Structure formats: C-alpha cells, structure tokens
Amino acid sequence: MNLMEIQHADKKVLTTAQIAEVYQADSKSLMRNFQRNKEHFQEGAHYFALTGEALKQFKGGRQNDATLKFVSVLYLWTEEGAFLLAKSLNSEKAWQAYNLLVSQYYQITKGLQQEQPVSLPYDEKRFLALEQRVQEIELRLQGVTLHTGEQKRLRQAVTERVDQLCSVQARRPACFASIYREIKRRYQVDSYRDVPQCKLQDALYFVATWKGGADA
Incomplete structure (x- = not known):
C-alpha cells in the first residue's frame, strides 16, 4: 500500500479515501459514521474541512487525482482523527489501528520503568503526551454511537x-x-x-x- 503523504496546517493528514483504503472500508461508511458522531470530533485537531479557495488550491496541486474532481467539501484527517474513525468502524483493520495506539502507549510505559533516571525528563514528556492522546480518544469514544x-x-x-x-x-x-x-x-x-x-x-x-x- 503506497499512500501519498499530505501536509496541511503543519500536520500530516490523510484524505477520506486514503483512510478507507487503510481500514478496508468505503468512504461513504466513514462519512456516515463521522456525521453521526460529529460532535465528538474537533475541527483543527481531528480534521480539516476544505471549501472555497482552500479547496481550489488543494485541487490545483493534485490535478491528476480524479477523486477530487466533483468534491465540494474535502475532509482531511489528522492521526488522532483517523484513530477515532477507526474505532467507529468496528472492523478488523480499524481495531488494529486503534490497538496500535494503545500498544505504543504501553510500550513507552514499560520503557520508562526500565530507563535510567537521567533519561527520564525527555521520555516522560513523550509518555505524558501519548497518555493524554489515549485518554482524550477514549473519552471521545465513549460518546460514539452505534453504527x-x-x-x-x-x-x-x-x-x-x-x-x-x-x-x-x-x-x-x-x-x-x-x-x-x-x-x-x-x-x-x-x-x-x-x-x-x-x-x-x-x-x-x-x-x-x-x-x-x-x-x-
């Protein structure tokens, strides 16, 4: 699988079509789940919705992408937003993606316990940041409704x-x-x-x- 890297607002993002490919789902299902649970997603943190001039500029740099031709609103998803979409799908690939985040969290937890105290300040910062991400995502997932x-x-x-x-x-x-x-x-x-x-x-x-x- 070869996903073209996209940068927007200094963040690495994915299109809905790219996420659908990763999770082996379809774009329509992703967007239905998103619309049903939109209040649990934060624009700028979990996604960007491009319209008007911003969308025109984005399309201009990807003129060979046929999927963008008739799009009037384009959603770009951050890593956190992609994990939220993954959990709402409840598919095998989606669960793998969510479990990866949790696995990273516990790997860092285990690593902190084994590291020498002199290296803790940097690692602890990484750990706390990832812990906060996990907690935020799990809190938002509590509000995700049935698909x-x-x-x-x-x-x-x-x-x-x-x-x-x-x-x-x-x-x-x-x-x-x-x-x-x-x-x-x-x-x-x-x-x-x-x-x-x-x-x-x-x-x-x-x-x-x-x-x-x-x-x-």
Missing part, C-alpha cells in the same frame, strides 16, 4: 426477546415499545440508535435478560 450494523444487532436482540416473552400476537407491539422505552431510559438517549457504542454488549445483555413484558 448501522450494531443498530441491527440490537434490533434483532429485541425481536428475539419479544419472541421469547410474547406468545400472544396482540401483546407484541406493547412488548416492543416497553423494551425500547427501557433502553432509552437506561442509556438516557432519544433513540436506541444513540446508545453509546461502548455500551453495546451491556445493551444486548440487558435486552436478553429483560422480563418486563413476559406473558402471565
């Missing part, structure tokens, strides 16, 4: 639970409504689609053990 596939898993779990609890057809609509109402109450969201991604397993267990709509 389309995870929403489907939760819906299927609800249907399976209704099938188990409601043998009377007439009671099924009320049972569905009760479960979804309890999901929204439990996670303090307006829709099951807004359940935090990090709470998916908890939500699946909650649905599987829910007993509020059982037949008498």
Whole structure:
C-alpha cells in the first residue's frame, strides 16, 4: 500500500479515501459514521474541512487525482482523527489501528520503568503526551454511537426477546415499545440508535435478560 503523504496546517493528514483504503472500508461508511458522531470530533485537531479557495488550491496541486474532481467539501484527517474513525468502524483493520495506539502507549510505559533516571525528563514528556492522546480518544469514544450494523444487532436482540416473552400476537407491539422505552431510559438517549457504542454488549445483555413484558 503506497499512500501519498499530505501536509496541511503543519500536520500530516490523510484524505477520506486514503483512510478507507487503510481500514478496508468505503468512504461513504466513514462519512456516515463521522456525521453521526460529529460532535465528538474537533475541527483543527481531528480534521480539516476544505471549501472555497482552500479547496481550489488543494485541487490545483493534485490535478491528476480524479477523486477530487466533483468534491465540494474535502475532509482531511489528522492521526488522532483517523484513530477515532477507526474505532467507529468496528472492523478488523480499524481495531488494529486503534490497538496500535494503545500498544505504543504501553510500550513507552514499560520503557520508562526500565530507563535510567537521567533519561527520564525527555521520555516522560513523550509518555505524558501519548497518555493524554489515549485518554482524550477514549473519552471521545465513549460518546460514539452505534453504527448501522450494531443498530441491527440490537434490533434483532429485541425481536428475539419479544419472541421469547410474547406468545400472544396482540401483546407484541406493547412488548416492543416497553423494551425500547427501557433502553432509552437506561442509556438516557432519544433513540436506541444513540446508545453509546461502548455500551453495546451491556445493551444486548440487558435486552436478553429483560422480563418486563413476559406473558402471565
């Protein structure tokens, strides 16, 4: 894989198409996940959105790139932004990317414990910077909501639970409504689609053990 290096605002960045290639995903899925969780991304820190003259100048330096021809808004992603996108995809390649960041963090932690005190000031600075990055990303990931596939898993779990609890057809609509109402109450969201991604397993267990709509 040969990704052309791009610099913008003194940062190394990637286009959405490049990230999609790395994570073996498609650009549309990436952008859907981004738009759904946009409040957790910070422009300038995680991405840049090029429009107008800035976009025109960017295109001017890449006239052979056919993917840019009809683009009206171009997103460029920093390393931190790419990691956030990786986690929201929940694919194998995306998990590898996120795990790489965590692995780097713990490698530096281990190295600090083995280094001589005289070299600690420089290494400690590196460690603290990476630790902060991990903490910031993990905090933002707590707000990432379910992607389309995870929403489907939760819906299927609800249907399976209704099938188990409601043998009377007439009671099924009320049972569905009760479960979804309890999901929204439990996670303090307006829709099951807004359940935090990090709470998916908890939500699946909650649905599987829910007993509020059982037949008498």
